[in-house]
Each structure stands twice: as structure tokens, then as C-alpha cells.
Amino acid sequence: MRLRNTGFLLACLVTRDFKIRYRNMSLGVFWSLLNPLVLMLVLTFVFTKIFPPPGVENFHVVVLSGLIVFSFFSLAWQSGTMSIYGNATLIKRVPMPRELLPVATVLANGLHFLIQIGLLLALALWAGYRVNPFWLLLPAIFGLEVIFVCGLALITSALDVYFRDIRYVVESSTTVLFWLVPIFYSFAMIPPDYRELYQFNPVAAVVLACRAIILESRMPPATLLWKLPLVSLCFLAGGYLLFRRLKRNFADYL
Amino acid sequence: MPRVRFHHVTKVYRRQSRQFFWRFLVETLGGRRADPIYALRDVCFEVGAGQALAVIGRNGAGKSTLLSLVAGLTTPESGSVEVDGRVLALLELGSGFHPDLTGAENLRVNAALCGLTRRETEERFDEIVEFAELADFIHEPLRTYSQGMILRLAFSVAIHADADILLLDEMIAVGDADFQRKSFRRIREMKQQGRTLLCVSHVPEILKELCEEAIWLDSGRIVLRGPAEEVIDAYVTGAPLLEGSP
Numbered sequence: 160m161r162l163r164n165t166g167f168l169l170a171c172l173v174t175r176d177f178k179i180r181y182r183n184m185s186l187g188v189f190w191s192l193l194n195p196l197v198l199m200l201v202l203t204f205v206f207t208k209i210f211p212p213p214g215v216e217n218f219h220v221v222v223l224s225g226l227i228v229f230s231f232f233s234l235a236w237q238s239g240t241m242s243i244y245g246n247a248t249l250i251k252r253v254p255m256p257r258e259l260l261p262v263a264t265v266l267a268n269g270l271h272f273l274i275q276i277g278l279l280l281a282l283a284l285w286a287g288y289r290v291n292p293f294w295l296l297l298p299a300i301f302g303l304e305v306i307f308v309c310g311l312a313l314i315t316s317a318l319d320v321y322f323r324d325i326r327y328v329v330e331s332s333t334t335v336l337f338w339l340v341p342i343f344y345s346f347a348m349i350p351p352d353y354r355e356l357y358q359f360n361p362v363a364a365v366v367l368a369c370r371a372i373i374l375e376s377r378m379p380p381a382t383l384l385w386k387l388p389l390v391s392l393c394f395l396a397g398g399y400l401l402f403r404r405l406k407r408n409f410a411d412y413l
Numbered sequence: 414m415p416r417v418r419f420h421h422v423t424k425v426y427r428r429q430s431r432q433f434f435w436r437f438l439v440e441t442l443g444g445r446r447a448d449p450i451y452a453l454r455d456v457c458f459e460v461g462a463g464q465a466l467a468v469i470g471r472n473g474a475g476k477s478t479l480l481s482l483v484a485g486l487t488t489p490e491s492g493s494v495e496v497d498g499r500v501l502a503l504l505e506l507g508s509g510f511h512p513d514l515t516g517a518e519n520l521r522v523n524a525a526l527c528g529l530t531r532r533e534t535e536e537r538f539d540e541i542v543e544f545a546e547l548a549d550f551i552h553e554p555l556r557t558y559s560q561g562m563i564l565r566l567a568f569s570v571a572i573h574a575d576a577d578i579l580l581l582d583e584m585i586a587v588g589d590a591d592f593q594r595k596s597f598r599r600i601r602e603m604k605q606q607g608r609t610l611l612c613v614s615h616v617p618e619i620l621k622e623l624c625e626e627a628i629w630l631d632s633g634r635i636v637l638r639g640p641a642e643e644v645i646d647a648y649v650t651g652a653p654l655l656e657g658s659p
Binding site: 163164167168170171172174175178179182183248249250251252253254255321322324407408410411 | 426434481484485486487488500502508509511513514518521522525526528529530531534
């Protein structure tokens with residue numbers, strides 16, 4: 160529609176979302192660090208003192224790597240889903256490319272994700288892990304997760320306009336997924352019969368890839384490296400096409 | 414070459430009393446469509462560059478639907494809407510404003526929503542602030558602003574975004590008398606530069622002053638079209654409608 164300023168508009172929407180989240184909080188952006196740190200400490204306490212797992216070193220780094228990947232996924236997907244309904248006045252009053260709203264919301268969450276990745280890498284180095292050449296793959300792996308969530312958010316935000324139940328479906332799905340993504344257990348603990356299933360979950364794939372790189376200094380498995388881009392790009396393309404079909408009537412249904 | 418052209422435009426809304434999913438089931442399985450509500454019926458008109466068209470009518474006559482169609486916010490059921498140029502809708506000023514952001518931050522978001530690029534926004538920043546008379550407060554959060562200050566900021570951004578077609582919905586009377594005079598002068602200047610205006614208002618004097626033509630909508634149909642003065646007077650005095658007039 161209006162390509163000449165789409166980039167500027169997207170940047171404005173992302174910074175708006177990013178700024179209003181912690182504006183007026185005394186600790187500001189530190190909440191992005193505090194939330195995963197507190198959860199990390201609790202999970203580490205429970206799973207090293209109460210249910211000790213069989214010989215996992217630096218359990219807190221293992222947990223944190225799962226936590227930040229999952230919390231970005233769940234927060235970005237949930238707020239992305241609400242982004243069209245939540246900006247109803249913009250949809251009804253302002254001619255703008257509507258795709259930008261869910262994408263901007265996901266990217267604003269991506270900025271918090273970036274801060275948390277910094278925290279994870281710092282804790283990993285502190286725990287004695289070393290920088291290795293595979294770290295160069297990390298931006299691509301995290302980037303693919305962002306793309307995957309953008310695709311999901313395009314789908315669910317558009318459907319949410321017509322079926323307001325979608326947001327609760329998303330909320331329940333993320334609660335269920337918390338247990339089905341290897342956050343506080345390792346891939347090795349999953350019985351072999353179920354491992355195939357985990358391979359199809361992009362969030363689990365991101366957790367496994369980033370653990371292979373940071374904690375084990377090795378290349379993530381090759382199958383994972385082609386499945387993840389394939390699934391992420393398919394979701395983005397599918398989400399974009401569905402959104403384009405559904406956006407025509409947004410203004411009439413909000 | 415008209416800037417805005419409506420050709421036999423009809424816009425239908427359907428009753429939304431039932432939830433979408435159940436309505437969808439009833440309609441596809443039962444083969445029964447919900448009763449249509451005609452927001453616009455067979456509307457034709459044209460507005461050229463440098464012209465201003467007033468749209469009048471009672472509440473619910475279809476005025477806002479007409480502006481939404483021009484802005485491309487919604488699509489017609491049948492007929493065609495042709496728009497040549499960039500549209501700026503002042504339908505609801507400050508739609509993208511957030512109370513916790515400062516005036517300056519909101520200004521940038523709104524400028525982007527109005528179609529300005531980053532460079533244009535920075536170039537016009539001071540001019541926009543000056544026109545809005547907010548130089549002392551521009552770095553304060555918007556929640557500390559008065560209603561008048563918020564509207565002045567939104568209005569100022571909008572008129573500094575150079576759109577070809579401006580849609581004004583009840584938003585011409587913003588701010589105090591001085592600010593209104595200034596805004597008026599600015600809108601008239603924009604008209605002289607060849608911008609097209611579509612105005613909706615319940616204040617006859619404003620419409621007569623800005624527009625040379627007017628259409629009177631009633632229940633989605635155009636009941637009278639012609640020189641602004643005549644149509645508006647007829648509407649205000651409540652002249653009896655002729656059945657089947659254009």
C-alpha cells in the first residue's frame with residue numbers, strides 16, 4: 160500500500176511497544192532480566208534439591224537456555240495474537256499496512272529476548288563455558304525462532320478478530336508447551352519413542368540447537384538445521400497469505 | 414481527472430448479534446443469510462483536485478462509512494471506489510497515541526502512521542511542535558496534557574503530512590478560537606495547493622466556508638446533491654424530501 164515509509168513505521172511501532180512495557184517502572188528494562196533469573200533460581204532449586212536429575216552440570220545454565228527461548232515464544236505469541244484486537248482504533252481509523260501490527264509486537268518482544276540472550280551468554284561464560292566458532296550460528300537460530308513466531312502471530316491475530324476464543328487457545332497451548340519443551344529436562348531424558356515428536360516442535364528445536372552450541376560446543380544435528388528454517392519460513396509464508404485474505408474485513412468485525 | 418470517484422457504491426453490514434462462528438454455521442448449513450443493513454446504497458459522486466465536498470446527514474446516514482471507503486479501511490459490497498493519491502483520514506485524531514509516551518515520541522509514531530518518512534518527520538518536527546504551540550511540553554508524557562493539547566498535537570501532525578486527499582470528520586473545530594482560525598487558514602491553503610477535501614460536520618457554517626459542493630445522505634442514499642449553500646440550507650431547514658430524487 161505505502162512502501163515508502165513502511166520501515167520507519169515498523170521501527171516506530173516496535174519502539175513504541177518496547178518503551179511502553181516498562182515505562183514508569185523504577186527498574187525499567189531490568190525486569191527483562193529479573194523475570195527469567197527468578198524463574199531460573201526457583202526451577203534450579205526444585206530440580207537440584209527436590210528432584211535431583213541424574214548428573215547434570217550447571218543446571219542453572221541449562222534451565223535458563225530453555226527458559227528464555229520459551230518465554231520469548233510464549234510472550235511474543237500471546238501479545239502478537241492480541242495485537243489486532245488491541246489496536247482496534249488504528250485498524251478502524253488509520254489506513255496502514257495491518258501486517259505491521261503483529262510483526263511489530265513480536266519484534267518488540269524480540270528486543271527483550273536479545274537482552275535475555277546477553278544474560279544467558281554472560282552466565283554461560285561465568286560458569287566456565289568457552290566461546291566457540293558455532294556461536295556464529297546463534298543469531299540465525301534465534302532469528303528463525305523470531306520468524307516462526309511472526310508467522311504464528313499473523314495467523315492467530317487475524318483469526319482472533321473473527322473468533323475471540325483464539326486468545327484462550329493460544330494461552331492454553333503455551334501452558335501445555337511449557338511442559339513439552341525441554342526446559343528443565345534434557346533431550347537425553349526423553350524416552351526414544353517420543354523423540355521423533357519433539358523434532359517437529361520448532362521451539363524445542365531452538366532449545367536443543369542452542370544447548371548443543373553453548374553447552375556442548377558442537378554443531379547442532381544436521382536434520383535440525385534444515386527442519387527449523389523450513390518450518391519457520393513455511394509458517395511465515397502461510398501466516399502472511401492467511402492474514403492477507405482475512406484483513407479485508409477487519410474494520411467491519413472489530 | 415477526479416481524485417475520488419464513487420460509482421454505484423453499495424455497502425452492506427450484517428447484523429452481528431450472534432457470535433461469528435455460530436452465525437457462520439447457521440448461514441452455511443441453513444442457507445439463510447442475516448438481514449443486511451444498507452450503510453450506503455448506489456452512491457455516485459466525484460471530487461476533483463482542489464475541491465471540497467461536504468457530506469451531511471443524520472446520525473447513521475452513512476457519512477462515516479463513506480469516509481472509511483475513501484480511506485480504504487473497508488471495501489464496498491458492489492460498485493467501485495476509485496481513489497487517486499494518498500489519503501489522510503483525520504477520522505479520529507491521535508488514534509496511535511499512548512499516554513505514557515512523551516509528546517515527541519507520540520509525534521513520531523503518528524507522523525509515521527500519517528505516511529511520513531523518517532527524514533520528513535525530523536525535518537518538520539519543529540514546525541509541527543510550533544504549530545501545535547507545545548514547545549514547552551513536548552518532552553512531557555502525554556498523560557499530563559489537556560484534551561485540547563492532545564488534539565492540537567494530532568491535528569498539527571496530520572496537516573503537516575502532505576496527503577492528496579484529506580478526510581475531516583467533525584475534527585475541524587479543535588482548540589481555542591485562535592488555533593481554530595490558524596487551522597482554518599492552513600486547510601484553505603492546502604485546498605489552494607490542489608488537495609482534495611471531504612468534510613463531515615454538524616456545524617453548517619464550517620461546511621459552507623470550506624466546501625463548494627455538498628451531498629446529503631439519508632439511510633445510505635444521496636437525497637440531494639449540489640452547491641454547498643443550497644444543500645446545507647435545505648438540510649438545516651429540514652426541507653421535505655422528494656421521493657426518488659437522485
